[in-house]
Amino acid sequence: MSNQAHLPWLADQLAEWEQGQLRRRRRVFSPLPDGWCLVDGQRVRNFAGNDYLALAHHPQVMAAAQAATTESGTGAQGSALVCGRTPWHQRLEETLAHFEAGEAAILFPTGMAANIGTLAALIGPDDVIFCDRFNHASLVDGCRLSGAAFRVYRHQELDRLRDQLSKSANYRRRWIVTDTVFSMDGDLAPLTKLCDLAEQYDAHLMVDEAHATGVWGATGRGGCEHLGVEDRVAVKVGTLSKALGSLGGFVAGSVELIEVLWNSARTQMFSTALPPGVCAAAAQSVTILQTEPERLPQLHRLCTLFRSALAERGIVPLENSCGPIVPIVVGTPDRAVDLAARLEKRGYLVGAIRPPTVPTGTSRLRISLSLAHSAEDLLHLADAIAEEFSVRCCDPP
Numbered sequence: 001m002s003n004q005a006h007l008p009w010l011a012d013q014l015a016e017w018e019q020g021q022l023r024r025r026r027r028v029f030s031p032l033p034d035g036w037c038l039v040d041g042q043r044v045r046n047f048a049g050n051d052y053l054a055l056a057h058h059p060q061v062m063a064a065a066q067a068a069t070t071e072s073g074t075g076a077q078g079s080a081l082v083c084g085r086t087p088w089h090q091r092l093e094e095t096l097a098h099f100e101a102g103e104a105a106i107l108f109p110t111g112m113a114a115n116i117g118t119l120a121a122l123i124g125p126d127d128v129i130f131c132d133r134f135n136h137a138s139l140v141d142g143c144r145l146s147g148a149a150f151r152v153y154r155h156q157e158l159d160r161l162r163d164q165l166s167k168s169a170n171y172r173r174r175w176i177v178t179d180t181v182f183s184m185d186g187d188l189a190p191l192t193k194l195c196d197l198a199e200q201y202d203a204h205l206m207v208d209e210a211h212a213t214g215v216w217g218a219t220g221r222g223g224c225e226h227l228g229v230e231d232r233v234a235v236k237v238g239t240l241s242k243a244l245g246s247l248g249g250f251v252a253g254s255v256e257l258i259e260v261l262w263n264s265a266r267t268q269m270f271s272t273a274l275p276p277g278v279c280a281a282a283a284q285s286v287t288i289l290q291t292e293p294e295r296l297p298q299l300h301r302l303c304t305l306f307r308s309a310l311a312e313r314g315i316v317p318l319e320n321s322c323g324p325i326v327p328i329v330v331g332t333p334d335r336a337v338d339l340a341a342r343l344e345k346r347g348y349l350v351g352a353i354r355p356p357t358v359p360t361g362t363s364r365l366r367i368s369l370s371l372a373h374s375a376e377d378l379l380h381l382a383d384a385i386a387e388e389f390s391v392r393c394c395d396p397p
């Protein structure tokens, strides 16, 4: 029984979500090494996380976190500009700047904070932003917070974007903002064409490499490196929380860009800095990525194997998806939840993604692949998915 005043409409809201299978359930999830996890006590293969390179349990990464924690304690104690920027932070900034071939880098408490803080710091009410409809929530929220005019174009519809850009000459600055890998669709943004449009209409491109860092590009720098457009992109945001197995967001770039963010990005100025152990872990992950470049092609070989195995069983992932995010659209929320529950009973944890995360009618299973999975795991999962689709007497999507 709460000791606070009652807000009577909350029960109605929860009931409405419940009825549409849209209410989110909290579960206890214990990640284990080698791609396993415990979910409410049941040991299952984890196909729902974003630990693409299997670094979150890497012995060297864990040892780095432990050593930094032993030396500097569990928390940073303050924001970076007050007293929270330890040698571990400085080392990680330098490591990221070097990795990204930038002059400097700045850290944020999360990738979400990096996107929101960077957008709100660089863009103002006299500007206009063009945003892909499927951009991550942190980009959308940052765009809104900036106070700029906000134009959304349908996913990957560049004719619409061109049309919007052609009517934007009156704004002080024009910004195109996009994920490089769309987190729920697993497809790559058409970065070369976006750069062409940005240059044609005197706009600046800001990209979020959250699901691309450590996954795409010859050295793992992401989608811009993969498509050869790094020198045409004005601002690149990355996260440490996915392929790098840690936590936090970052921007790497010119000294001027990073100095401006140190002085004006409120999500880092007014928030406690990352814990030292987290910084040490992320720096070690970057080092592993640089010294073990074979990890990337290995991951992509697994992705190709799984996609072929699905195709052989008549299951078609979302068009244009590529790499380790494999979305299978199933339609309604209850179908997604039911299929995910059936797979979980068979020992596979996969995401059941529903509105508002994805548009109505496109609820999906989201399977994410990792170097922690073996080829055998992937074939067994493909079998299980195909069997569950047939058990439910539904055509595969």
Ligand SMILES: Cc1ncc(COP(=O)(O)O)c(C=O)c1O
Pocket: 110, 111, 112, 113, 115, 136, 138, 179, 181, 182, 183, 208, 210, 211, 239, 240, 241, 247, 248, 249
């Ligand atoms: C595309 C994208 N950008 C940013 C974020 C936020 O990153 P973080 O989880 O590090 O806050 C996410 C997280 O899921 C994401 O998918």
